[in-house]
Amino acid sequence: MCGIAGFINYGPQGSASARAALKPMIDSLIHRGPDAEGVWADDEGRVALGHRRLSIIDVSEAGAQPMDSASGRYTIVFNGEIFGFLDARTAFENAGVKFRGHSDTEVLLAAIERDGIDGAIAESAGMFAIAVYDRKRREVTFVRDRIGKKPLYIGVGNRKLVFGSELKALIANPEFERPSIDREALGLYVRYGYVPSPRTIYEGVIKLPPGSCLTVSVDEPPASSADLLEGVRTYWSAFDAVANGTKACIADETEALDAFECTLDRAVRERLVSDVPLGVFLSGGIDSSLIAARTQAIAGQSIQTLTIRFGEARFNEADFAAEIAQYLGTQHLELTLTPQAALDAVQEMPRVFDEPFADPSQLPTLLVSRLAREHVTVVLSGDGGDEILGGYGRYAMMRKMERMAQRVPSFLPKLASAVPTSVFDHGLQLARLALPRGMREEVSGDRIGKFCEVLSHDNFRARYREFISQWHPDELVLGTSGQAPCAYGDAAVPAPSDHLKTLMYLDTIAYLPDDVLVKVDRTSMAASLEVRSPLLDYRVFEMAWRMPDSLRVSSDGVGKVALRRLLERHLPKELFDRPKQGFSIPLNDWLRGPLRTFAGDMLSSDRIARAGLFDHRLVERRWSEHLSGRRNWGQQLWTLIMFELWKDRWEQ
Template identity: 45%
Template sequence: MCGFAGFSGPDLPGTRDQCETVLNSMGHAILHRGPDAGGVWFDGQLRLGLSHRRLSIIDLSELGAQPMASESGRYVISFNGEIYNFRSLRTELESVGARFRGHSDTEVMLAAFEAWGVERALGRFNGMFAFALADRHQRKLYLARDRMGEKPLYYGWQGRSLLFGSELKALACHPSWKGEVNRGALPLLLRHNLIPAPHSIYSGIYKLLPASFISLDLDQLVPGELPEPSRYWRLEEQFDNGRDWTLEGASSHLETLLEDVVDDQMVSDVPLGAFLSGGVDSSTIVALMQKQASQPVRTFSIGFNEEGFNEAVHAAAVANHLGTDHTELYVTEQNARDLVPRLPQIYDEPFADSSQLPTYLVSEMTRKHVTVALSGDGGDELFCGYTRYPSMLRGWERRGSLGSRLKELSGRLPPGMTALAIRALVPSQKGRSAEAIRFRLARARAITSARTLSEFYRQSVSFWPDPAMALVESGEGSYGLMGTLPAQVPDNDLKTLMWRDLNWYLPDDILTKVDRAAMACSLETRIPMLDHRVVSFAMGLPASLNMNGKVGKQVLRSVLFRHVPRKLIDRPKQGFAVPVAAWLRGALREWAEELLEPARLREQGYWKADMVRQVWHEHLSGREDYSFELWGILMFQAWLANMGSADLLSSNRSA
């Protein structure tokens, strides 16, 4: 697990020494991703530079150092991640004449490029990765990302310089960096509390989509122009493997498959452990780890003192049953207050899944004991675990009757109607303000106007039903929830929702949250559920096999119950929730009030100050819980303050 960055383009930042100084600065900005070692590589003829920071996991010697050149010198790579099948690939490559000096997966990747070419080699890699690869013979630069999007990769033009890297803070160290706010990203932030790929918060900078690569001809680079990414693997092609499964047969197959995957992902030359929440996903991974381990597995969980948010007791019960070496941390409001100011530095752009707080804190605790931690992420998306799935399908079926009632009600609520008059017409909304009722109506109107299940889902998971309600400028860019579905995924059933989550929520929320939080602590995380063999198997299962009424993950549960008693697991799904609503009225109130100060909002020119303040006051009153709607705005405001408001405001006013 590491971090990388680099640049190319018509304009270079000076002499060779000056270019290497810039590369070292870009690497130093992501020191947390690789505190063990670092290196740079620059080729003046190619006008290309690579920087690397190393977190040593496999082959701790200098033979694993990067940037690394292939045996012939044709390829040079700067790589972040792990290739779990590197040992079998190495054996295969040795049989056709490849020679190796060390035993790192990076060296195996380079030999694979030499033997098979870049695209074919990508299809052979089983792992999590992002990399920049120079082909010195073809004078090309390749940027690539793993199948499910576990590892990040940003890229784009700033002036006449092409920049790329693992995190935005590395790109910002280049002298061509402009850092202008991408206003088109803000409506997406309001909708989903994140900025989905391919967008970023900065104009001209993009996220490479999962399972994609781009190839750039270094002799033909044109500032501002980028090639369309190519796909080397397609999720939709995994959706039907043509096999009929029974629950018992599917569970046995999944258990064997996960055992193999966990065995691959427990390979490490440094201490290793696992996150354990006590839920189905993490408990399954830990159970299979402990089954194969020769000593107690180190497990880590986090808890809350607030009622309704604490899963630590369940994690402790599972750990006790499995016999793991368990450590837990209870989070307080003060922990949150101390961490919140650091979130902009950790995430580089506004990111507002509030479970980022406990994710960082459990990573920080875990890193004190181990360098690698396995996680149970991905189980909900792959095995129908979200409780919203059946409720959304029911809502989609009933949308017609709801839409007619809504249309009638909306016609009775003209603009300017007082709260008293509205409540007289809508008795069920007694106690709510006029604006709160209008907000609810706007949400319902957006949902019921959807013409496809995909659009119904997009509106249902939008925190702000209409971003224009709060934004001065509100044009939205396209992203994963707006595109048409491939032919293999009909827009009418449960797999539609799974497809959408796997293509945007998983990589843009869950995996982003885990990667940045863990790497900020120099902790490598591995996610067995996202091995592409598990993904392919899960997508080939009929949805009915996983969903029993309102309870999903039946196949995965069946695996777990072979190792952990049902009574320790069977309970309502809780999720990794955070009591941020109460914290905003308590320990975080002063911080939020400063960021949402009316004059500040008006001066910055991004938000409609009156609307934002109305929502804030409604939340403080306790009449409404607008914590999700506010957290995205607060994360932008905190990010804006952290990035230097003077420069950003200057570019904003001149736009």
């Protein structure tokens, strides 16, 4: 695991000058690779490749990068891991190939020598972002893993192509002019809380999409970032995996479960290969509990498990995690998240996330990553189960809303969505005593307003986009229509696809790589920790889509049936059979309490108006409503706070 950076200079200036320009780029990524650094440039200074190393496999100098292939034709920088590489190494050795060390990078280069870049990647399972220079063809090829676990940013400007694991590496290049904010990308950010691929917050900079390659000449510069995107080619797609899996469905539940468990166990086993200490994130939920149970069984010894405890009971799963750890016999550690620890971590967010990012679970994920790094260098996680097997609570909610949308005349929710939320509040004051006690705090005017707004749209895709939207960009962001294309509104969906499968697929290609995996990558790498996710092995993903519908969501709306059934084979049901809680913080309360002064500074009308990006009157109104307790705008306000923090750090 590591950080990579580099450039193609279309005005070559010599090797020494190229190395000097490369040095600050890789220095900006030291957190991703604190153990060593490597720089390489060709004689002309046309191609420069840099690497920061977190030593996981072959910690000797033989595993250092940039690394040349045996023939000298290829030079590679590689962020990530190739899982199952030991079997490939054995096959190469049987064919007479000699290796200098025992790293997966060297095995990957051997595969590239034999099969070419496209052929080698097609046969490689793992998480990776790669740049390979081919001296013979005078090309650099960039590759990103299938699901999008490892990031790769590429920018064009000033007769230079720059790339890196994080945006800060591009900005650190002294000859790359800082790009302007992309207002359409900003509109997408305030809607979703992240910037969807392939856009970035900057004009002229892209994210290489998951499952794709891009080959660029070192002699002929691309005209623009749009020109780069036209050259992207796909070597694997979730679309094809879903379509093919649906066609090859395993109808028998027991057969499907056995096949899924076998595939998952292989993924876990391959992820246990490490030359440094390894543990497992254990939240107490279904996904992480299954990964902990299988890791403990396959490792054949007591493993390290780690979790985080919240002071607020409704956010806390630490007791469940402790019970599961005790049953499994793991070495268990936990960290308590206090408001003060969160406040301290908030100030670090723009350093950790150099692109605006507003998933509040970024705070506990950073802190639990730091806890883990005190004891291990690698952890396994349960990420991916919700997307591949229908685990999110919003799926059940959307299906209920969809049934309602089919019954209610379309003009009614359109009329209701125009009603001021205060009217709903007054009505609820009269009706609240008639509601069951458990629903009194759950039902509010703003939730009813949101419900009506969702139902006011004319089709299922539009209703889901509204359901997950935080702000309407055309209302908040100045100078944009708010109509930028994004997967939720524009991506093709494999057919035939029911509503649940549509939601799972859309979240797989958007929310998963651009929110969940960004959060995990940046926070873990900020702590110099490698996270491996067996449920996101592409073979596990493909097998999950071969499962019958009955193993996704039960008849009473409970998701991840397959994972629950598998977990029953290894844990008593009473240890995990409970409602999903998620991994979040009491954001609404903290913004009115310990974070109030800080948030008020970030959201002040003067500050927002001066920047000229957002409608300051709308922001002021939402902040005032939140402080009064009349509304819970915590997530929406957090999105703006994270942007303002980012702007303070990166736009000076």
